[in-house]
Amino acid sequence: MIDFWLAAGLLLLVALSFLLIPVLRSRRAQREEDRTALNVALYQERVAELQTQQEEGVLDVAQMDAGRAEAARELLADTEGAEAPRVSRLGKPLPLLAAILVPVLGLGLYMHYGASDKVELTREFAQAPQSMEEMTQRLERAVAAQPDSAEGMYFLGRTYMAQDRPADAAKMFERTVNLAGRQPELLGQWAQAQYFADGKKWSDKVQTLTDEALKADPKEVTSLGLLGIAAFESGRYQDAIDYWNRLLAQLPPEDQSREALQGGITRATEKLVASGGKVAQAPAAKASALLKVSVDLAADLKSKVQPGDSVFIFARAISGPPAPLAVKRMTVADLPVTVELGDADAMMPQLKLSNFPEVQLVARISRAGKPTAGEWIGRSQPLASSTTAPQTLTIDSPDK
Incomplete structure (x- = not known):
C-alpha cells in the first residue's frame, strides 16, 4: 500500500499547486503595488519641496517646471515594467481554506467510497494462506468488500462446511442463489448445508430444494448424495442404495470418493438384509439410440x-x-x-x-x-x- 499512498500524495501536491500558485502570485502583485505607492509618495514629496523653494524665491517658474518634469520622469522610470494589479474576487482566505479542505475531504471520500480494502485483499490473495482460519477471514473480508460477488459467497459457504459450520454455510448459499439464480448445484449445496444445520432432520425446505435441483438436473451429485444420507439415517436402506448407485454412476473412475460411496452402499445392503429385506435389482439401463x-x-x-x-x-x-x-x-x-x-x-x-x-x-x-x-x-x-x-x-x- 506504500506505493499507492505515495502516488496519491504526489497527485495531491499537484492539485494543491493549482490552488496555492494563484495565492503566491497575488502576493507578488501586492509587492508591486506597494513599491508603486512608495514611488508616488516620493514624487508628491519632491513636488511639494519644489513648490516651497519657489515660494521662497529660490526657484523661478522655469526651474519649477523643469524640476517637476524631472520628478515625473523618475516616477515613470521606477514604475515601468510593473504588472497591472490583479483583482481577485475570491480573496486570499478562500484559496487557503480550500487548500486545507481539499486533501481532508478527498481522504474522507476515498475512505468511504474508495477501494483500498479491495487492493489490500488482492495483495493478500496473491500469497498462500497459512491456515484454514486465515483463508476464512480473507473470504469474509472479500464478501464484505464485494457483496455482489456470488463466486466469493459460494467459496465462503464451502469453507464454512469444511469447518463444520453448516448454519453459516446455509445462509451463504442462500445469498449465492439469490444472486446467481437457482442453479442445480447451488440448490444442492444449500439443501445439504440446511440439512446438517437442522441437526440431520429432514424438512419440507430441504425436500423442496433437492426436488428442484434434481428436476433441473437429474444427475446433480450433491442432492443425490444428500438423499442417500437422509434415507440411510431414517432406515430406508433401499432408497439409500438407489440414490448412491445413481451418484456412483456420475463419478469418474479415478474419483477418490468412489471407495467411500461404495462402502456406504455395502453398509446399507447389510442393514437391509439384516432387517429381513432383499436388495432390489436396478432396472436395466435403456438402450442408447x-x-x-x-x-x-x-x-x-x-x-x-x-x-x-x-x-x-x-x-x-x-x-x-x-x-x-x-x-x-x-x-x-x-x-x-x-x-x-x-x-x-x-x-x-x-x-x-x-x-x-x-x-x-x-x-x-x-x-x-x-x-x-x-x-x-x-x-x-x-x-x-x-x-x-x-x-x-x-x-x-x-x-x-
Missing part, C-alpha cells in the same frame, strides 16, 4: 451452393422441445456423406434421442453458419428413435 443417415444434395441445387457452406445434420423430437437432440456439422464439400446420430451427440444431457420415441431427421445448408436458419433443407418422415436401418436424406427444398 443410434441413427445412421446418408445425406446428399439434389442435382438441381449443386450449382446454387458453395463448397464452404455449412451443413447441419440433426434429429429433433416429433413431440417435445424444438431444440435438436443430436447434431453433426459438415460442409457442402463433404456431400454425399454418411453420419451417425446418437445419445453421445446430445446437446444437453436431458435431451437424448433415447428419451423420445419418435424423431425427424433434418439436413440444412446455411451459408451464414447458423443451424437455426439457412437456404436449403431436407426432411425425413417421422421415425422411431430405436430405428436401426440406415436412412437416406436429400436436401432438395428452400428453407422457409
Whole structure:
C-alpha cells in the first residue's frame, strides 16, 4: 500500500499547486503595488519641496517646471515594467481554506467510497494462506468488500462446511442463489448445508430444494448424495442404495470418493438384509439410440451452393422441445456423406434421442453458419428413435 499512498500524495501536491500558485502570485502583485505607492509618495514629496523653494524665491517658474518634469520622469522610470494589479474576487482566505479542505475531504471520500480494502485483499490473495482460519477471514473480508460477488459467497459457504459450520454455510448459499439464480448445484449445496444445520432432520425446505435441483438436473451429485444420507439415517436402506448407485454412476473412475460411496452402499445392503429385506435389482439401463443417415444434395441445387457452406445434420423430437437432440456439422464439400446420430451427440444431457420415441431427421445448408436458419433443407418422415436401418436424406427444398 506504500506505493499507492505515495502516488496519491504526489497527485495531491499537484492539485494543491493549482490552488496555492494563484495565492503566491497575488502576493507578488501586492509587492508591486506597494513599491508603486512608495514611488508616488516620493514624487508628491519632491513636488511639494519644489513648490516651497519657489515660494521662497529660490526657484523661478522655469526651474519649477523643469524640476517637476524631472520628478515625473523618475516616477515613470521606477514604475515601468510593473504588472497591472490583479483583482481577485475570491480573496486570499478562500484559496487557503480550500487548500486545507481539499486533501481532508478527498481522504474522507476515498475512505468511504474508495477501494483500498479491495487492493489490500488482492495483495493478500496473491500469497498462500497459512491456515484454514486465515483463508476464512480473507473470504469474509472479500464478501464484505464485494457483496455482489456470488463466486466469493459460494467459496465462503464451502469453507464454512469444511469447518463444520453448516448454519453459516446455509445462509451463504442462500445469498449465492439469490444472486446467481437457482442453479442445480447451488440448490444442492444449500439443501445439504440446511440439512446438517437442522441437526440431520429432514424438512419440507430441504425436500423442496433437492426436488428442484434434481428436476433441473437429474444427475446433480450433491442432492443425490444428500438423499442417500437422509434415507440411510431414517432406515430406508433401499432408497439409500438407489440414490448412491445413481451418484456412483456420475463419478469418474479415478474419483477418490468412489471407495467411500461404495462402502456406504455395502453398509446399507447389510442393514437391509439384516432387517429381513432383499436388495432390489436396478432396472436395466435403456438402450442408447443410434441413427445412421446418408445425406446428399439434389442435382438441381449443386450449382446454387458453395463448397464452404455449412451443413447441419440433426434429429429433433416429433413431440417435445424444438431444440435438436443430436447434431453433426459438415460442409457442402463433404456431400454425399454418411453420419451417425446418437445419445453421445446430445446437446444437453436431458435431451437424448433415447428419451423420445419418435424423431425427424433434418439436413440444412446455411451459408451464414447458423443451424437455426439457412437456404436449403431436407426432411425425413417421422421415425422411431430405436430405428436401426440406415436412412437416406436429400436436401432438395428452400428453407422457409
